[in-house]
Amino acid sequence: MKVDLVFDSSARDFVLETFGKAVDTDGYLVERANPGQRVLTRDGQEIRLEEFAGVVKGSEIYLKSDLLSLIDLCDALQRKGRTDGLARQA
Numbered sequence: 001m002k003v004d005l006v007f008d009s010s011a012r013d014f015v016l017e018t019f020g021k022a023v024d025t026d027g028y029l030v031e032r033a034n035p036g037q038r039v040l041t042r043d044g045q046e047i048r049l050e051e052f053a054g055v056v057k058g059s060e061i062y063l064k065s066d067l068l069s070l071i072d073l074c075d076a077l078q079r080k081g082r083t084d085g086l087a088r089q090a
Contacts, residue, residue: 012052019060023049029062041069
């Protein structure tokens with residue numbers, strides 16, 4: 001069964017808190033337990049709060065909302081035969 005979880009910006013803080021993340025004074029996602037450790041995308045980029053697009057199901061792979069990041073994710077999922085189960089921001 002295909003399940004997609006879509007959330008708007010009002011739920012963003014709840015989603016991040018659920019995954020143990022916070023936002024530092026510079027606006028970047030960080031580990032709540034270790035605020036000096038910024039959250040990275042799959043390719044090692046730091047993510048600002050306004051760039052946050054979601055979290056891939058079954059992982060802690062964080063996505064930026066820019067087109068290239070989303071295309072890369074879709075390509076990777078298609079190669080693996082997976083296109084379901086993305087938690088993403090509307």
